[in-house]
Amino acid sequence: MTQGHLSGQVSVVGAATAGIGWDTRNSVSEIMAEAANKALDDAGLRLAEVDGVFAVTPYYWMPSATLADQLGIQPKVTDSTNIGGASVVAHVGHAVRAIASGQCEVAVIAYASTQRSDGGKLVTGADVLPYERPYGALFPISGYAMVMQRHMHDFGTTREQLAKVTVAASRWAALNPEALKPEPLTVADVLASPLVSDPLRKLDICLVTNGAGAIVLTSTERAKKLRKPAVSVLGTGESHSHCYVTNMRSFTATAGVESGKAAYEMAGLGPEDMDFAQIYDAFTIMVLLGLEDLGFCKKGEGGGMIDAGIGPGSRLPVNTTGGGLRYCHPGMFGIFLLVEAVRQLRKECGKRQVETARCGLVHGFGGVLAGNATVILGVDT
Amino acid sequence: MAHTDCGHLEQILVSENIPPRPLPDTRNAGEKFWIAAAEGVLLVPKCTACSRTFWHPRPRCPHCGSTSVDWIKATGNGTVHTFTVVRQSGDPYFKTKLPYAVAMIELDEGVRIMSNIVDTPLEVLRIGMRVEVLFEAAPGGIAIPLFRAQSRGA
Numbered sequence: 001m002t003q004g005h006l007s008g009q010v011s012v013v014g015a016a017t018a019g020i021g022w023d024t025r026n027s028v029s030e031i032m033a034e035a036a037n038k039a040l041d042d043a044g045l046r047l048a049e050v051d052g053v054f055a056v057t058p059y060y061w062m063p064s065a066t067l068a069d070q071l072g073i074q075p076k077v078t079d080s081t082n083i084g085g086a087s088v089v090a091h092v093g094h095a096v097r098a099i100a101s102g103q104c105e106v107a108v109i110a111y112a113s114t115q116r117s118d119g120g121k122l123v124t125g126a127d128v129l130p131y132e133r134p135y136g137a138l139f140p141i142s143g144y145a146m147v148m149q150r151h152m153h154d155f156g157t158t159r160e161q162l163a164k165v166t167v168a169a170s171r172w173a174a175l176n177p178e179a180l181k182p183e184p185l186t187v188a189d190v191l192a193s194p195l196v197s198d199p200l201r202k203l204d205i206c207l208v209t210n211g212a213g214a215i216v217l218t219s220t221e222r223a224k225k226l227r228k229p230a231v232s233v234l235g236t237g238e239s240h241s242h243c244y245v246t247n248m249r250s251f252t253a254t255a256g257v258e259s260g261k262a263a264y265e266m267a268g269l270g271p272e273d274m275d276f277a278q279i280y281d282a283f284t285i286m287v288l289l290g291l292e293d294l295g296f297c298k299k300g301e302g303g304g305m306i307d308a309g310i311g312p313g314s315r316l317p318v319n320t321t322g323g324g325l326r327y328c329h330p331g332m333f334g335i336f337l338l339v340e341a342v343r344q345l346r347k348e349c350g351k352r353q354v355e356t357a358r359c360g361l362v363h364g365f366g367g368v369l370a371g372n373a374t375v376i377l378g379v380d381t
Numbered sequence: 382m383a384h385t386d387c388g389h390l391e392q393i394l395v396s397e398n399i400p401p402r403p404l405p406d407t408r409n410a411g412e413k414f415w416i417a418a419a420e421g422v423l424l425v426p427k428c429t430a431c432s433r434t435f436w437h438p439r440p441r442c443p444h445c446g447s448t449s450v451d452w453i454k455a456t457g458n459g460t461v462h463t464f465t466v467v468r469q470s471g472d473p474y475f476k477t478k479l480p481y482a483v484a485m486i487e488l489d490e491g492v493r494i495m496s497n498i499v500d501t502p503l504e505v506l507r508i509g510m511r512v513e514v515l516f517e518a519a520p521g522g523i524a525i526p527l528f529r530a531q532s533r534g535a
Contacts, residue, residue: 130405131437132495134525136475137483138467145465146485153463153508197483198466246437246495251463251485 003236003266010096011223011230012377014043014216015342020178020328024114024210028059032112033070035214035335043216044227045106050216052077052098052107054091056332058123059113067110077104082125083240084366085280085332087111089373092338093236095217105218109338112212113330120208123331126367129244138197141205143245143368144283145197150251151285152199155300159199161307163190165284166203166325168311173322175312175352180209181326204284206324206333213335215342231345234269234359235376237262245368255372256293256363263374264295269359271295274376276344276360277316278337281323290363291318294374317354320344334364338375345379400473404519411438413452415523423514423526424452425490436492457514458531459486462493466503482506486528500529 016038019031026034032055040047053075055063064080077098081087088109095107115123126139137143151157167187173179185203193203223230237259242248264270271294279290287310288302296316297305310318321327321340328336343349344357354360359378365371407415410426417424427434430447441448464484470476482498484506498512511531516524 129437130407130409130411133403133405134519135483135495135497136403136467136470136472136478136481137465137495138470142465142467142483146463146483149465150463150508195466195468197468200465244437245485246493 003262004268006096006100007234007266007268008220008232009100010217011220011232012215012217012338012342013223013226013228013230014039014041014045015339016042016214017178017336017339018212019112019114020180020209020211022116022180022209024117028057028112028114029066029070031114031210031212032057032067032110032214035112035212036067036071036108036110039108039214039216042228045216045218047071047073049106050108051075052095052104054079054088054095054107054109055111056080056082056087056091057112058125058331067108075104077107083238083371083373085282085334086238086364086366086371086373087332088334088338089362089364089375090238090371092217092233092375093238093373096233096236099217099219107217108214109217109335110212110214111332111335113332114210115331116208116210122208129246132244132246137245140368141200142197144285145200146245147251147289147369148199148285151288154252155303157288157303159191160187161303162204162284162288163187164306165281165287165310166190168309169281169319169323169325171311172320172352173326175350176321176327177350179322179327181207181322200283206282206329207326209328209330211328211330211336213339215335215338229346229379231342231377231379233375234378235263235265235267236374237266238373240371242370243367248369253299254289254293254365254369256290256365256374259372259374260294260363263376267376269376273359274316274361275357276320276354277318278320278341278360278362279318280333280337280363280365281319281325282329282333282365284325286365286369287318289369294361294363312352320349320352320354332366334373337362337364341377345377399477402474402517402519402525403472404521404523407521407523409438410440414438418516418524418526419518419522421516423455423457425455425488425492426450427453434490434492436494453490455488455490459488459512459528461498461506461508461510461512462487463508464498464506466506484528486512496526496528498529499527505530
């Protein structure tokens with residue numbers, strides 16, 4: 001059944017981040033709750049009105065219960081769905097359906113991690129397939145490296161093109177006061193950084209930082225009475241094609257094809273209607289695959305699209321914060337894609353503002369391209 | 382971990398003086414795969430109901446759901462679908478092996494498995510190159526399938 005009747009029924013009314021940095025002193029549950037409270041303040045809604053709680057983090061076994069416990073609330077709808085970095089993007093689709101059906105009225109979606117303070121390595125609950133365990137593949141780095149290798153082989157994608165994803169991210173980060181790595185980078189810098197898992201180099205990889213983010217959703221009808229412009233959820237889609245690298249059906253295409261198609265169909269829009277894209281960039285190759293699989297260019301032409309430009313001033317601005325590569329990356333980056341999309345559509349982005357922003361796409365990846373979730377957001381103009 | 386043969390484990394640790402390779406949990410549908418490897422045989426699961434091979438081993442066929450799952454002896458020959466050379470590792474065993482190759486091998490039987498490519502200069506690794514299986518003995522009466530560049534004429 002088409003999901004078009006749900007398009008625009010629910011809006012994002014609050015968005016906030018908290019605890020982004022290298023040396024956060026507060027706990028994961030505290031910065032997650034702080035982000036939720038700040039997002040509620042942003043919306044002009046009270047904590048007591050929250051009756052839907054959606055959360056994910058590798059730190060707790062029942063993340064939505066941890067968040068509700070910290071906030072001191074008892075929700076009617078609870079969701080800790082974990083498909084890696086795509087989780088909170090998928091939560092948007094779930095929240096839309098919960099609100100549109102009357103199951104809850106005000107939903108909070110949140111994520112937090114302090115993995116920089118906790119050893120500076122990716123904190124993950126990922127398990128290992130017995131048939132992969134003896135072989136020493138770095139999770140998730142070697143998986144992405146093998147995707148890069150195959151894409152370069154099949155389509156002639158170059159190392160320079162992939163390096164340009166980091167360079168574009170550094171140019172965006174320079175415009176973002178919240179970015180932790182605003183220093184400029186060149187293609188030569190990226191290609192001179194150490195190989196980690198060939199052909200993937202250190203500067204193809206995201207930062208490891210602390211941070212939290214949250215958004216608040218309610219019905220669009222109610223959103224119109226709130227103080228900030230309602231950012232409507234026009235389309236949502238989700239999927240996963242595998243869990244383990246061994247079972248990837250393709251090393252050059254993702255289930256973003258399907259999640260994107262579902263989101264476009266629900267919205268009645270296509271890639272040509274998007275004024276920007278926020279595509280999860282834990283590794284440079286993810287941006288290239290997102291551009292292809294979400295229809296911004298044809299399969300195999302992502303390298304050429306990156307050559308044409310995805311940085312400030314480009315036809316399709318991509319990852320306007322500087323992304324996981326240069327802004328911050330506390331693990332599952334999805335929430336920061338959503339917060340930025342909301343800020344862009346409300347024209348709150350200062351120097352990095354996309355002036356034409358009326359409609360934008362968010363795409364989350366989880367694991368090694370396993371989880372996929374797409375959200376299309378828009379504002380009335 | 383099914384490390385029942387402790388005497389054997391100790392012998393390997395002493396003789397090689399390096400930490401052991403991480404080993405699979407064999408308490409699952411793939412147990413026979415690891416045991417056959419110790420006899421120099423590469424097994425691939427095949428459904429007798431729909432006649433299709435699959436990977437990884439499961440109690441039921443992921444194509445048709447049948448429980449009629451059997452094994453076939455693979456030729457041990459395959460093609461590199463993609464690969465990476467790992468340059469950094471925090472694992473005690475793999476730290477001693479850097480740099481090493483991890484690859485996805487498309488077996489001639491139509492399934493794609495992860496392995497290491499060994500005994501092959503890293504600079505000759507290519508997508509599409511032909512490889513053949515070899516086995517590394519491991520504690521507990523199992524062996525780990527590895528691959529190397531196929532010898533000429535194989």
